[in-house]
Amino acid sequence: MGATGVNNQKIDKEQESLNLLSSTQVVIHEALNKLGFSDEMYELLKEPLRMLTVRMPVKMDDGSVKIFTGYRAQHNDAVGPTKGGVRFHPEVNEHEVKALAMWMSLKCGIVDLPYGGGKGGIICDPRTMSMGELERLSRAYVRAISQIVGPTKDIPAPDVYTNSQIMAWMLDEYSMLREYDSPGFITGKPLVLGGSQGREKATAQGVTICIREAAKKKGINVEGASVVVQGFGNAGSFLAKFMHDAGAKVVGISDAYGALYDPEGLDIDYLLDRRDSFGTVTTLFDNTITNQELLEKECDILVPAAITNQITIDNAHNIKASIVVEAANGPTTLEATKILTERGVLLVPDVLASSGGVTVSYFEWVQNNQGYYWTEEEVNEKLELVLVQAFNNVYQISQTRNIDMRLAAYMAGARKMAEAVKFRGWL
């Protein structure tokens, strides 16, 4: 791709991120209105309280020095320290980081954690960097943001293209700066450095709990139900496995290159075995269909677990599923949410459905603070309690107010933050 192509792609992505931010603001505004908070509250919560941009010189393996740009957004810390992942991606931009920080605040509110939302990002392409370059970049980022982060200020975690090794380097750098070990500075760590059992599968576990609760409301038995999962990465592949193990028929899966569909059910264990570390598997098959075709296939439960803007005004009328559970961030537009809800589809929004990850990150931080570690069973039991309660709270708000589940989730998520702002006397 030439320089113009790369620039156009960057502008498209920035526009998409701006749209994401403004649609988040629209729903937050509506939620605060319905909760009876003033417009000043919306003015405060429509953007992060803090947004730090950092420039980091990093020595590359060929001897050159490259300057990287990174961000850390802290949406609101009225409830407690902020919390949220750091993504490494060539198309990260500040609008995206801001929107993601706001979603983290909402998620933390929905599952009732003592946190506000934060998010970080570095413009880089980790797929083209060596381990040494990634380590130097991760450490440089911690040094650059060290003044505003910490176990009681803002706690990072993994996100797109960052993993437990990167968290380990970041933890080590932070501990060296502070001159004492600070495992509670970051979550998603390797187990030997104070990570939590169950963290890796937590998002998919949470989505599975939401699917089960939604199915109860719709009178659908998960055992025997047909499920389509878009995306076969960390979230999508574990979810397909959990659904398969629960007796559901996973009839469709996909990745960035195409989709597989079989009304008789796919061999999920075989596909898991053959997928690569980027979540690609469909390239091994000839009989693929497109992602867009997959979304419109017959199924009871549809789980978008890949990227944003997949269910839009163009295909919302053709979705056959009676339950849509958003494992991905932002896969359904606001117009499509309205269409699906009017058609009687039960849509479980991203801020609720994918909150299992931050919930187990919170458990990791609690274990670090107390220095006492739980078994995977204990973690899963606690996650179950939190998510069942969160799902039913949001569902009840949507039923009693006669509103869609997204608005209900935003109301549940914004309430605690807004009340904390009032009690602190900020407004």
Ligand code: NAD
């Ligand atoms: P991942 O990078 O592990 O996997 C992404 C998957 O989506 C891959 O299979 C990839 O091939 C596929 N994909 C990429 N582009 C696609 C396209 N254009 N069409 C169809 N498929 C495409 O990512 P992940 O961690 O599984 O995250 C997936 C989504 O879930 C993201 O929106 C992420 O923000 C959200 N999420 C993940 C977590 C988590 O803990 N992993 C937590 C909260 C939210």
